[in-house]
Every structure is written in structure tokens, then in C-alpha cells.
Amino acid sequence: MFIKNHKFIVMKVFKSCALALISILLLVVLNGGIANAGPESDCHGIDPFAQAAVLVGAYTSAYYDAFFMYNWGENNIIQHSLPVADIWFFSGHGGQTWYGKNYLVAADGGHIMPEDIPDLHNQHEFPQMRFAYACACQSGDPDWWQNDLPEAFLKRGARAYMGWADLVEYGIAYEFTDWFYYYAINIGQNVQQAKASALIQVPEAQSEGNIQLFGENVNLIP
Amino acid sequence: MKTIKLGRYSLIVVLLIAAVVGSYVMADFQRDREGDEVASVRHTFECLDPEMVDTEVSKTEAIKVIEKIGYEPNNPEFVLIRDYARDKTFWEIDWVEAEDLLFFDIDAFTGEILAIFGSSTYESKPEEVSLENAYEIARQKIEEIGEFPAEAGEPSVEKLEEEDGKVFYKVFWEQKIEGIPVVRGFMSMTINPAGNIRSFSKCWQNITIDTKPKITEEEAIEIARQKASLIDLPELLRERIDIAENIYANLVIKKPFHPLDENQPIYGEYSLIWEVIFENVEEGLEPTVSSVELSIDAHSGELVGMDFTM
Numbered sequence: 001m002f003i004k005n006h007k008f009i010v011m012k013v014f015k016s017c018a019l020a021l022i023s024i025l026l027l028v029v030l031n032g033g034i035a036n037a038g039p040e041s042d043c044h045g046i047d048p049f050a051q052a053a054v055l056v057g058a059y060t061s062a063y064y065d066a067f068f069m070y071n072w073g074e075n076n077i078i079q080h081s082l083p084v085a086d087i088w089f090f091s092g093h094g095g096q097t098w099y100g101k102n103y104l105v106a107a108d109g110g111h112i113m114p115e116d117i118p119d120l121h122n123q124h125e126f127p128q129m130r131f132a133y134a135c136a137c138q139s140g141d142p143d144w145w146q147n148d149l150p151e152a153f154l155k156r157g158a159r160a161y162m163g164w165a166d167l168v169e170y171g172i173a174y175e176f177t178d179w180f181y182y183y184a185i186n187i188g189q190n191v192q193q194a195k196a197s198a199l200i201q202v203p204e205a206q207s208e209g210n211i212q213l214f215g216e217n218v219n220l221i222p
Numbered sequence: 223m224k225t226i227k228l229g230r231y232s233l234i235v236v237l238l239i240a241a242v243v244g245s246y247v248m249a250d251f252q253r254d255r256e257g258d259e260v261a262s263v264r265h266t267f268e269c270l271d272p273e274m275v276d277t278e279v280s281k282t283e284a285i286k287v288i289e290k291i292g293y294e295p296n297n298p299e300f301v302l303i304r305d306y307a308r309d310k311t312f313w314e315i316d317w318v319e320a321e322d323l324l325f326f327d328i329d330a331f332t333g334e335i336l337a338i339f340g341s342s343t344y345e346s347k348p349e350e351v352s353l354e355n356a357y358e359i360a361r362q363k364i365e366e367i368g369e370f371p372a373e374a375g376e377p378s379v380e381k382l383e384e385e386d387g388k389v390f391y392k393v394f395w396e397q398k399i400e401g402i403p404v405v406r407g408f409m410s411m412t413i414n415p416a417g418n419i420r421s422f423s424k425c426w427q428n429i430t431i432d433t434k435p436k437i438t439e440e441e442a443i444e445i446a447r448q449k450a451s452l453i454d455l456p457e458l459l460r461e462r463i464d465i466a467e468n469i470y471a472n473l474v475i476k477k478p479f480h481p482l483d484e485n486q487p488i489y490g491e492y493s494l495i496w497e498v499i500f501e502n503v504e505e506g507l508e509p510t511v512s513s514v515e516l517s518i519d520a521h522s523g524e525l526v527g528m529d530f531t532m
Binding site for chain 2: 047048049051054055058091092093094095096097098099100135136137138164167168169170171173174175178179182186187189193196197200201202203204207
């Protein structure tokens with residue numbers, strides 16, 4: 001009797017496990033990409049900067065699970081994008097306070113200040129954020145006397161950061177960004193080479209927007 | 223037995239419900255993450271299939287252009303590129319030499335050298351170049367590798383000092399046609415102190431255009447004001463126009479830029495344009511000037527493009 005019951009219990013446990021396994025498989029199939037999640041890139045654009053986010057997403061999707069986020073508010077960017085993106089791209093307005101501290105402007109008008117940048121370690125796939133590019137006016141203007149966006153990104157864990165030191169027109173920034181990711185992703189150049197190559201095609205990115213690169217010379221191909 | 227069967231079915235039902243609910247939650251999450259996706263990717267250039275394009279200059283001929291000026295490409299890679307911003311189709315040819323990446327852009331129809339990058343390892347001796355003679359040396363180098371445009375005016379000369387202490391001299395010519403600046407028309411050469419080319423980039427447009435505007439600056443500004451109220455602009459850009467402190471116009475030759483209209487090509491055709499600028503100044507330690515530019519065709523008075531500071 002004991003043996004019979006024991007067998008019965010084992011059979012029940014086995015069948016339940018099989019059912020659970022089937023259900024989990026079903027869940028995974030229904031949820032598609034979750035099982036295949038790879039390195040992640042977050043591409044932000046606020047209206048009318050969405051085109052630039054799509055452009056960057058098209059390049060990064062070759063190696064990353066690219067997420068496009070348009071018109072996201074300040075809190076969502078800080079809480080749900082920056083802490084998980086392996087490579088991160090923002091296209092939108094940027095500015096400086098009267099004392100020269102730079103910030104990014106989210107779609108809800110909220111300012112993403114240097115002190116708002118969260119911990120960028122333990123990203124989606126890598127131990128720390130590999131590359132952040134804030135394509136906005138004055139996003140790449142460091143001041144020695146205060147914490148600005150370039151320092152904030154590097155201190156919080158990004159291995160490399162790129163931004164515009166001066167005011168920049170969207171047309172120049174868009175064209176430079178197109179060439180930069182072409183060289184970095186399609187040709188496989190490291191970020192320093194890709195920046196230099198893109199500047200050959202769009203020299204105004206230096207003379208008018210003063211594009212700046214900080215941190216390590218990383219490669220964007222994972 | 224009935225209890226056991228009921229338990230088994232309950233488990234199946236619970237797991238199925240979990241699977242369905244889970245899939246809805248994840249789909250919702252994906253929707254949140256993706257937001258309102260823009261329909262199409264708009265590149266400023268395109269890589270072409272060489273088999274599908276009849277170029278005047280073949281890969282072999284492009285390599286000969288490079289060899290003629292003393293370079294020896296080793297296992298070069300070729301990409302055929304159509305650049306919409308510059309109206310050029312060129313071979314981009316790159317190879318690695320002594321750990322340096324070198325690339326050349328050769329016009330696929332004229333064979334002209336459009337760009338050189340990373341030509342040699344850094345040399346600071348002998349110090350042949352200074353701010354005073356950089357222009358002459360750069361001009362001589364350009365004449366050695368191609369044609370120096372007769373109408374090129376006075377360049378700007380700049381000494382660049384990189385973080386690693388390397389020094390370069392950059393000479394930059396802006397293209398003008400009958401005194402009117404050509405936007406994206408330029409020639410730029412950077413040389414090291416020993417007088418060797420570090421980089422070269424040429425975007426000199428061979429265009430014929432009527433440089434006499436049919437509308438005045440004042441008319442262009444008035445048209446821009448009227449058109450601005452009719453087009454669908456994001457709130458922030460509209461606000462910049464509405465409260466603009468300075469409004470003025472510059473006469474330029476350019477390809478109009480269409481960042482907001484997906485139904486148009488990203489760039490228009492070279493035209494004589496009044497760039498009407500609506501400008502605001504923000505005070506601070508470093509005053510910043512934000513602007514919206516509306517491009518008004520100087521012959522037809524049509525609004526043909528726009529741009530803005532980010």
C-alpha cells in the first residue's frame with residue numbers, strides 16, 4: 001500500500017511538473033522575445049526628435065534589442081530607461097542653468113539634471129552602461145568646478161559618453177549621428193574612430209556644435 | 223480520485239490563466255517601451271549595391287587615384303555611398319596600415335578625391351608648419367591631390383592641440399557663389415607640424431544658380447511669419463517663434479532640410495534661400511541663443527524647409 005501510494009505520488013508530481021513545464025513554455029512562446037533578450041539599447045526622442053531615435057534604433061538593432069521611446073517624461077527616463085540600457089541615446093532639447101550646469105529636457109518639460117543620473121552599473125546585459133549619447137544642445141559641456149552631464153554619466157558607471165558642448169542645429173546633429181553610428185556599428189570602428197570619421201563627413205559638427213567624447217574608447221559591437 | 227482530478231484540472235487552468243495574463247502584461251510593457259513608433263528610417267546617405275549602379279569610376283580606377291598620390295592600399299574594403307546632403311556618390315575605400323585606419327572617398331563619377339583620413343603616423347619634426355604658412359602648405363597639398371577651386375576665398379586657419387599633446391593645423395575654406403555662402407560647401411585640410419596630411423575633406427558644389435533674389439529680406443520675414451502660423455509645429459518651436467526677440471534673414475544657397483515632413487525627401491534641391499531666423503537669448507554665465515530657422519525660397523517665396531537649435 002505504501003509503495004503503491006508512493007508511486008502514485010511520484011506519478012502525480014511528475015505529471016504536475018510536466019504540466020507546469022508546458023505552461024511555462026507556452027508563456028515563453030506567447031511572450032516572444034523575452035526568451036531571446038540580448039543587450040539593450042534605449043533610443044529616446046521627443047517630438048520632433050523621434051526621427052533621430054528611429055535612425056539610431058535602426059543601427060543598434062543589428063546587435064541590440066533596440067527600444068524606441070518617444071515623448072517620455074523625466075521620471076520614466078530616469079527610473080525605467082537609464083538603469084537598464086546597455087547603450088543609451090537621447091535626442092531632444094538641452095540647456096544650461098544660469099550658472100552653467102547642463103541638463104536634458106524630457107517630453108513633459110522636466111529637466112534631467114546631472115545629479116538625477118542613476119547608478120549605471122548592472123545594466124541589462126553588461127556590468128555597466130557601455131555608451132551614452134545625449135544628442136542635445138550643451139549636453140557635452142563639462143565645467144571643472146561642478147558636476148555636469150559628462151562627469152555624471154562617467155561617475156555613475158557609463159564607460160563612454162558623447163554630447164554637444166555648444167548649441168547645435170538639428171540638421172547638423174542628425175547628419176553627424178547618422179554617420180557616427182554607420183562607422184561605429186556597420187563598419188565596426190571604436191567610438192573615437194567613428195567620431196573622427198563622422199567629422200570628416202560633417203566638419204560642422206566640430207566647428208558649430210563642438211561634439212565631445214568622454215571616457216573609454218569602447219566598441220559598440222557587443 | 224475525483225478530488226485529485228479536480229486538483230489537476232485546477233492546476234492546468236491556473237497555469238493557463240497565468241500564461242495568458244502574463245502575455246498580456248508583457249505585451250502591454252512592450253507597447254509602453256516602444257511608444258509611438260515613427261514609420262520609416264530616414265538616412266542622410268545610403269550604401270549602394272555596386273552591381274546595380276553604373277559608375278564612371280570603377281574600384282580599380284579608384285585605387286589608381288589613391289596610388290597616384292603615393293599611397294599603397296593593402297587589402298582595401300570598398301563601399302559605394304550616395305550622400306544626399308552633399309549630392310555626391312563616392313567609393314569609400316579603407317584599409318589598416320601600421321595600426322592606423324586609413325580611408326579615402328573617391329567620387330564615383332569624376333574620380334576626384336573627396337576625403338582622406340588618418341593618412342600617417344603623427345610627425346612633429348621637422349617643424350615646417352606655423353599659423354602663418356599653414357594656408358600655403360595646405361593649398362599646395364590640395365593642388366598635388368586634385369584641383370584647387372579658383373573661386374576659393376580666404377580660409378580660416380586654426381591650431382588644434384589634442385589631449386595627448388599632438389598639434390595640428392586646420393585650414394578651412396567656405397564656398398561662396400557671388401558672395402553668397404553655400405551651406406555644406408567647404409574644403410578642409412588638417413596637417414601635422416611636419417606638413418603631412420592628417421585629413422582632407424572637400425564638398426565644393428559645381429552648381430549654377432540665379433543669385434538675384436526676387437523677394438526682399440523684409441518680404442521673406444513677413445512670409446515666414448505668416449507661414450509659421452499655418453504649419454504644424456511642436457509647441458516649443460512655436461513658442462520660440464511667437465516670443466522671438468530677434469528676427470532677421472540670411473541669404474544662402476542650400477539644400478532645404480525637411481526634418482518634420484516624412485513625405486518629403488530629407489533634403490530638397492540646391493536653391494537660393496532666405497533663412498529667416500527667429501532667435502531668443504537666455505541670460506546666464508554663458509548666454510545661450512536658441513532659434514528656429516524657416517527656409518523661404520528667394521525666387522518663389524515658398525516655405526521650403528526648416529531647422530532649429532536643439
